[in-house]
Every structure is written in C-alpha cells, then in structure tokens.
Amino acid sequence: MSIRHGLLVLLERGPRYGSRLRTEFEARTGGTWPLNIGQVYTTLGRLERDGMVVQDGEDEAGRVLYSLTEAGRAELRAWFARPVERASPPRDELAIKLALAVGVSGVDVRRVVEAQRRHVADALHEHVRRRAQALAEAPGHPDEVARLLVLEQLICHAEAEIRWLDHCEARLLRLTITRPE
Structure with missing residues (x-):
C-alpha cells in the first residue's frame, strides 16, 4: 500500500x-x-x-x-x-533463491523448499489465528473489516506459496527421477 x-x-x-x-x-x-x-x-x-x-x-x-x-x-x-499495476512483478527472493540453488553442489533444493514450507505454514497458522480473533472482536466495524481484508490477503498469499512450493518439490522430484546419471 x-x-x-x-x-x-x-x-x-x-x-x-x-x-x-x-x-x-x-x-x-x-x-x-x-x-x-x-x-x-x-x-x-x-x-x-x-x-x-x-x-x-x-x-x-x-x-x-x-x-x-x-x-x-x-x-x-x-x-x-486506478487498478494496481501488476505488469512487472516484484523480485521474489524465494523464487530467485530456488532458481539459483538448482544445480549448486552441496545444496539440497528439496530441503530448502521444505524449510520454506514449514516457515510459511507457521505464518499461515498465525494469520488464521489473527483472523479468528478479529472476527470475534468486532466483525462489522469498518476498522475490523479493513483488518480482515489484509489478514485474508496474507492467508491467500501463504496458501498460494505453499501450493507453489508443493509444485516445486514435485518438479524437482520428477527431474531427479528422470535425470540421467
């Protein structure tokens, strides 16, 4: 914002x-x-x-x-x-980290993915907890509605990141299985 x-x-x-x-x-x-x-x-x-x-x-x-x-x-x-411009996406450190980790000796990219997944899952649980708290406090008040919108955006982003990490892990597993030694 x-x-x-x-x-x-x-x-x-x-x-x-x-x-x-x-x-x-x-x-x-x-x-x-x-x-x-x-x-x-x-x-x-x-x-x-x-x-x-x-x-x-x-x-x-x-x-x-x-x-x-x-x-x-x-x-x-x-x-x-005005709509919020999304034409040039922000640099995402996680995407860069994973892209650069592929092929680096001594780096288990799947472990990097798993560590990030645990971190995002913890954040997701915290966002869900905070949303439940906001819903219990004053669900119809404009300030609480605003807070809920932000928390729900964070929840959706965390869920999307977890789905993307699952996809990355599946892609890495397929590449490991099919890559000639």
Whole structure:
C-alpha cells in the first residue's frame, strides 16, 4: 500500500496529527506494515508540498494537525479508480533463491523448499489465528473489516506459496527421477 495514499485516506476522516495517523494506519492494516514515525512526517511534508494536505492548527496537546485539501480528495478518487499495476512483478527472493540453488553442489533444493514450507505454514497458522480473533472482536466495524481484508490477503498469499512450493518439490522430484546419471 502506498503510504502516501494511506495517509490521505485516514485524513479523509478529519484532521489528524502524525503519530495518530501512524497508529490508525497500523490498526487498519492489522499491524502488518508498521510505519516509522519519521516516514509519516516525511510523507506528510511531501503531501503538503504537493498541495494535498495543509497544516490545520494544533490540538490541545500542541500537536500539529493535518487536513486533506480538495487536491488530496481528487488524488484519492483517482487512486481508488486506478487498478494496481501488476505488469512487472516484484523480485521474489524465494523464487530467485530456488532458481539459483538448482544445480549448486552441496545444496539440497528439496530441503530448502521444505524449510520454506514449514516457515510459511507457521505464518499461515498465525494469520488464521489473527483472523479468528478479529472476527470475534468486532466483525462489522469498518476498522475490523479493513483488518480482515489484509489478514485474508496474507492467508491467500501463504496458501498460494505453499501450493507453489508443493509444485516445486514435485518438479524437482520428477527431474531427479528422470535425470540421467
């Protein structure tokens, strides 16, 4: 998720100060993508420079509040209307690791696959546990729905990675069986 757009979305609800934006961003994303407070203020500075937010006074504790401008609202509408580009997939360290491990002497690629499968299965169990917890807490609240969407995306990715690892293992087994010695 674009931090820039994430902060704009949160400011849509009304004026906020930096650390509150950080807390709300992490809550909405289920704590999956923690933000550095410096990153929040740097992004707010850029948004202010670009005319998307303005400083809007201070709260009772003296913290600077930021508000969304009409240009910020227009950017949000445009962002929500645009599909997320998937044309150039991100580099995947696991795919690179497995591709490079094939044929390296002393590396049992199937063991690499199995270690990754165990790791992803553990993560999957944790995501499922967190989803169950979120469902039990406040299943209809918008913040919980947002959290559930993120957790379910993580579950789907973990399940897909496990399926891909199963496929890799099967492919490696077939290559071992049919490869001439």
